Amino acid sequence: MSDELLKLRNEIDRLDEEILARLSERARCAQRVGEVKKGNAPFYRPEREAQVLRRLAELNPGPLPADAVKSVFREIMSVCLGLEHPQRVAYLGPAGTFSESASRKQFGSAPNFMAMATIEDVFRAVEAGNADYGVVPVENSTEGAVSITLDLLLASPVKVCGEVNLRIHQQLMSRADGIGAAKRIYSHAQSLAQCHEWLNRNLPHLPRIPVASNAEAARLAGEDPESCAIAGEAAAQLYGLNILAPNIEDDPNNTTRFLVIADHDAGASGRDRTSLVFSAPNRPGAIHTLLEPLAQHGVDMTKLQSRPAQSGLWEYVFYADIQGHQSDPAVAAALKALSERAAFLKVLGSYPVAAI
Structure with missing residues (x-):
């Protein structure tokens, strides 16, 4: 071992000890923070x-x-x-x-x-x-x-x-070393849809069987060498499967957004999003009237989506995401005005914006 390499290794050891101490x-x-917070959740x-x-x-x-x-x-x-x-x-x-x-x-x-x-x-x-x-x-x-x-x-x-x-990177996996013996493909319906074009090009003859989850698909493939699964890399490792074709999703930017739910929302972090759901009275221009306060107070809406309401046929609720925290003055003012105009309004929570 050269003197230079030994010197570098000794320096790494010293740094590791310093990191451990810190x-x-x-x-x-x-x-100590936990002791101070005791009885005052959330941690x-x-x-x-x-x-x-x-x-x-x-x-x-x-x-x-x-x-x-x-x-x-x-x-x-x-x-x-x-x-x-x-x-x-x-x-x-x-x-x-x-x-x-x-x-x-x-x-x-x-x-x-x-x-x-x-x-x-x-x-x-x-x-x-x-x-x-x-x-x-x-x-x-x-x-x-x-x-x-x-x-x-x-x-x-x-x-x-x-x-x-x-x-989301979808992997084609199996117990087998190749796809020649494959007779079926298991996956969640959404994953099958996300890989639709790849499957049409490469495995058009294999039946596609939707199951409750990708992990369940991997489990089934692990029990049968004539079956393949489409799932994530974690499932392949968990069930000991070989990845036969990596990253087969049709869209290379395929991304799923998840929400974290709790009995509380988050305080302001300086870069936040607020989610809400509301309904509009059944009259012409109602949606325009409801969204007007956002524009008046300079609040950016990043998402608006309708869903059928449970209250009756052809009635809808609207889900929206807006930039900012509900405690921000502009957002608070816009939400107050919206609550006065909407037939129903529920703020689902404010939370830090996730990195892409």
Whole structure:
């Protein structure tokens, strides 16, 4: 071993010891925070985490990319938060789904992750206090909104306190080493739709069988060497499958947005979004009248979507996302004016804007 290499390794060892000492100091500080907060939940503050990660990304001198810095510090915060108060996070299971990947992206690896059978079960777990947080898909850039999530947000008392954007890469996987023996493909209906053109070009003769989740598809493929599954890389690792064709989604920018739900929303972080749902009185120009306060107060609306209301045939509610926190003066004024004009208004929550 050269003297130069030995010198560099000794320097790395010294830095590792210094990092460990600082991490231990941070962990002790987190424990003290937990003692101060005792009995004053919530322990997890999405706005504080967002502010910390943005600040560190801005201070980052390199050579690590900003995303790597955020990943490292999110994991540090996850473990330290676990010292304050262990978190329980419900997600749409089983293990190996994109919902689990989104949950881990948002919360790190420290929480107790709870796989739920349905999106309804995620909401129920949070409502009943059996989970501190839930992570649910709300829309996909290719396939659009997840209707059941929108309906449950309207009906449930939970709040939206965060969002996660997860780039979706679909993998064709099997126990076999090649696709020659494949006789069927399992996947969730949305994933089959997201890979529709690739499948038409490459495997048009194989029947496509929709199942409850991508993880379930991977499990079925793991039991039968004549079956393939379309799922994420995590499912392939979990069920010991070979990836036969990587990244087969038709849209290379395919992204799913997830919402984090809890019994509270988030404070202002400085870069926030507010979600709301409202209904319009049944008269000409009603929607224009409702949206007018947003324009008057300079509030940017980034999404508007209608859903059939449960109250009657041909009646609709409208879901909207606006920039800013509901405590911001302009947003608060716009929401006040909107509430005076709308037949119904529910603010679903304000929360930090997720990175793409």
